[in-house]
Amino acid sequence: MIQALQLSKVFPATKKAKEVRAVDGVSFECKPGEIYGLLGANGAGKTTTLRMLATILEPTGGTANVAGYDIVEEPEKVRANVGFLSTATALYGRLTAREMVEYFGRLYGADGVPLQKSVDALFEMLGMTDFQNQRCEKLSTGMKQKVSIARTLVHDPAVMIFDEPTVGLDVFAARTIVGFIRQCRDRGKTVIFSTHVMTEAEKLCDRIGMIHHGRLLAEGSLAELRARYRKQDLEDIFVEVAGDAQ
Numbered sequence: 305m306i307q308a309l310q311l312s313k314v315f316p317a318t319k320k321a322k323e324v325r326a327v328d329g330v331s332f333e334c335k336p337g338e339i340y341g342l343l344g345a346n347g348a349g350k351t352t353t354l355r356m357l358a359t360i361l362e363p364t365g366g367t368a369n370v371a372g373y374d375i376v377e378e379p380e381k382v383r384a385n386v387g388f389l390s391t392a393t394a395l396y397g398r399l400t401a402r403e404m405v406e407y408f409g410r411l412y413g414a415d416g417v418p419l420q421k422s423v424d425a426l427f428e429m430l431g432m433t434d435f436q437n438q439r440c441e442k443l444s445t446g447m448k449q450k451v452s453i454a455r456t457l458v459h460d461p462a463v464m465i466f467d468e469p470t471v472g473l474d475v476f477a478a479r480t481i482v483g484f485i486r487q488c489r490d491r492g493k494t495v496i497f498s499t500h501v502m503t504e505a506e507k508l509c510d511r512i513g514m515i516h517h518g519r520l521l522a523e524g525s526l527a528e529l530r531a532r533y534r535k536q537d538l539e540d541i542f543v544e545v546a547g548d549a550q
Contacts, residue, residue: 305494306334310366313352326352328518334496339489341509342498349518350498354467358388371462387456390467395451397441404440405454412459426454446477453484464488466497502538516546
């Protein structure tokens with residue numbers, strides 16, 4: 305489970321930029337077997353929120369509980385139970401697909417026969433066996449995404465965090481990611497992902513949180529949001545919610 309409690313992040317002023325309050329008192333819950341979508345425009349605070357949940361960034365205020373651990377007090381335990389995937393995550397080009405996944409498995413403390421069995425099962429599940437010995441720099445975009453997925457899953461985390469995972473991907477690679485997100489939910493994992501694509505949120509999310517200028521302005525299931533705002537189109541709902549906050 306994920307429980308965010310008044311989570312905030314302020315980037316202090318510098319000589320070249322003013323202070324930025326990227327996330328401002330955000331609170332929400334995401335339960336096992338559920339997909340929670342953070343929906344917002346670019347710069348709304350989605351990525352900063354997810355990076356705090358994954359302990360990549362330390363919050364300025366508030367905290368969160370992820371998989372039973374406090375992100376401020378127990379960051380190492382949080383990281384051991386989280387898989388984080390985004391299109392910005394790079395691969396080591398000179399490693400093969402298998403070497404890449406095994407390397408991350410060892411970072412999480414796996415080794416020997418158990419690691420080999422885990423990697424074999426992932427490669428079979430994701431259809432990666434045919435290119436497992438090819439260098440990452442030689443792989444197609446879709447193949448690279450599968451390597452990133454396998455790397456994210458190798459330690460079988462209870463919580464999956466996806467940061468704009470389909471941005472810049474072709475339709476086939478994007479469908480692979482969307483299908484994978486659904487599989488995570490079906491396997492009982494706690495799933496949260498950020499997106500600015502309304503159709504993705506409509507297709508995938510059990511609940512949606514609308515974030516704008518760092519604040520969570522509305523949340524609920526798609527049906528609840530439609531009933532509350534008396535609109536069917538999610539984009540129309542978001543525009544109304546964000547417009548009211550101006």
